[in-house]
Amino acid sequence: MVATLRSRCVFLGAPGAGKGTQAKKVAEGARLAHISTGDMLRAQVAAGTALGLEAKGYMDAGKLVPDQLIIAMVKARIAEPDAAHAWILDGFPRTLAQAEALDKSLSGASALSHVIAFAVPEAVLVGRLSGRRTCGSCGAIWHIESNPTRVAGVCDACGGALVHRSDDRPEAITKRLEVYRSQTAPLLAYYRDRGLLREVDANRPPEVVFQELLQRMR
Numbered sequence: 001m002v003a004t005l006r007s008r009c010v011f012l013g014a015p016g017a018g019k020g021t022q023a024k025k026v027a028e029g030a031r032l033a034h035i036s037t038g039d040m041l042r043a044q045v046a047a048g049t050a051l052g053l054e055a056k057g058y059m060d061a062g063k064l065v066p067d068q069l070i071i072a073m074v075k076a077r078i079a080e081p082d083a084a085h086a087w088i089l090d091g092f093p094r095t096l097a098q099a100e101a102l103d104k105s106l107s108g109a110s111a112l113s114h115v116i117a118f119a120v121p122e123a124v125l126v127g128r129l130s131g132r133r134t135c136g137s138c139g140a141i142w143h144i145e146s147n148p149t150r151v152a153g154v155c156d157a158c159g160g161a162l163v164h165r166s167d168d169r170p171e172a173i174t175k176r177l178e179v180y181r182s183q184t185a186p187l188l189a190y191y192r193d194r195g196l197l198r199e200v201d202a203n204r205p206p207e208v209v210f211q212e213l214l215q216r217m218r
C-alpha cells in the first residue's frame with residue numbers, strides 16, 4: 001500500500017525514458033491525477049476535433065505541438081476537481097516558454113513542488129522506443145523484446161490490436177531525440193536553479209525506479 005502523495009510535479013525526460021509508464025503507476029498508487037499531454041492530444045486526434053487535426057500534423061512529423069495549444073489544454077485540465085491537490089505532468093513542459101507559462105499559471109498552494117528528471121543513455125532510449133507497441137484500445141504499452149504480449153500484436157490486457165505509433169518509427173525517433181536535446185534538456189538547468197530538480201537513474205528495472213520515485217516525491 002502506497003501513501004497518498006500531495007505532490008504537484010513534472011516528470012521530465014527524453015522520449016523512452018519511462019516517464020509515462022511510471023507516471024501512470026505512481027498516480028494510481030498514490031492517488032494523484034496523471035496529466036499526460038500526449039494522451040490528451042491523441043484523444044483529440046481520435047475524436048477528430050479541430051485541435052486534434054492541427055496537432056496530428058506536428059506529431060506525425062515528430063515535432064512539438066505549438067506552445068499555445070498545449071498550454072491552454074493543460075490549464076483547463078489542472079482546473080478540474082480531481083487535480084485540485086496533486087498531479088503529475090507527463091510530457092509537459094517541453095520548452096522554456098512552456099515552463100515559464102506554467103509558472104505564471106500556478107502560484108501559492110498550487111505551485112510546482114517537484115521536478116523529477118529521468119536519466120537514461122541515448123542508445124537505451126532508441127532501443128526502447130523502436131520496439132514499443134501501444135494498444136489501440138486501452139493504451140497499454142508493450143515492448144517486442146523486454147515486455148512482449150503472449151500473442152504478437154494482441155494486447156494481453158484487453159485483446160485489442162497493438163499499433164506501432166507513427167512517432168515510434170525510426171525517422172521520428174531521431175527527430176524526437178534532437179528536439180529533446182535542443183528544446184527540453186535546457187529545462188534541467190531551469191528547474192535546478194529553482195531548487196526543484198530531483199534526478200533519478202531511470203536505466204534500471206521499472207520496479208526499482210518506481211520505489212525510488214515514491215521516496216523522492218515526498
Ligand SMILES: [Zn+2]
Nearest residue numbers: 135138155158
Ligand atoms: Zn489493451
